[in-house]
Amino acid sequence: MKLRGLYAITDSHLLDGKLLKYVEAALEGGVTLLQYRDKSSDEARRLREAEALRELCERYKTQLIINDDAELAARLNVGVHLGQTDGPLSPTRALLGSKAIIGSTCHAQLELAEQAAREGASYVAFGRFFNSNTKPGAPTCSLELLDQARKQLHLPICAIGGITLDNAAPLVAHGVDLLAVVHGLFGAESTAEVTRRARAFNELLKI
């Protein structure tokens, strides 16, 4: 499967009380990957919400990715996204199997991306590119790094951090395959606006 398009990421605060409604609106507009990102330790809620999202994703033929939690991903038979402190990649690949989508945070470091590729990552994520409401303290990354990454890597490249419809085009021009977005997608006043934004992101990637 070609990993290219909008990568929608949920946020438990931003989507409080409207998670499924807003996610479905995004799916209507087209989402290649949907990441369930809930940094709380409420395991019961995480399981309940992840199961509901898996059902929605199945209906829209979208791949669900769980942030941080390989055990939950294994339980639901979906993909996982791992940061540099979220556990090693190779055992996670062994746990989830060869077909699972596994993403790796590489910040602005090509060496991390090359290591992730060797250890079986399905895509590598670089960021943050812009000011982020969701994660203001994340380390920054430049467009030049993307040029180097495009030359050296043979994996889909994901960009994250403060991406909006107004600033995403240069990322695509510098070789990004996946635009990972929280606020620039879900920080909308209505479900109709979420769907419109999702369509417009896909238009930028011309899928």
Ligand SMILES: Cc1ncc(COP(=O)(O)OP(=O)(O)O)c(N)n1
């Ligand atoms: C697609 C994507 N890229 C990067 C991240 C960040 O992962 P991480 O560094 O582990 O930080 P948290 O999201 O866990 O706070 C991501 N989640 N998704």
Ligand SMILES: Cc1nc(C(=O)O)sc1CCOP(=O)(O)O
């Ligand atoms: C979860 C996350 N990781 C980042 C990184 O750079 O690794 S930036 C980020 C937040 C993305 O949300 P928004 O689209 O609202 O900025």
Ligand SMILES: [Mg+2]
């Ligand atoms: Mg993480």
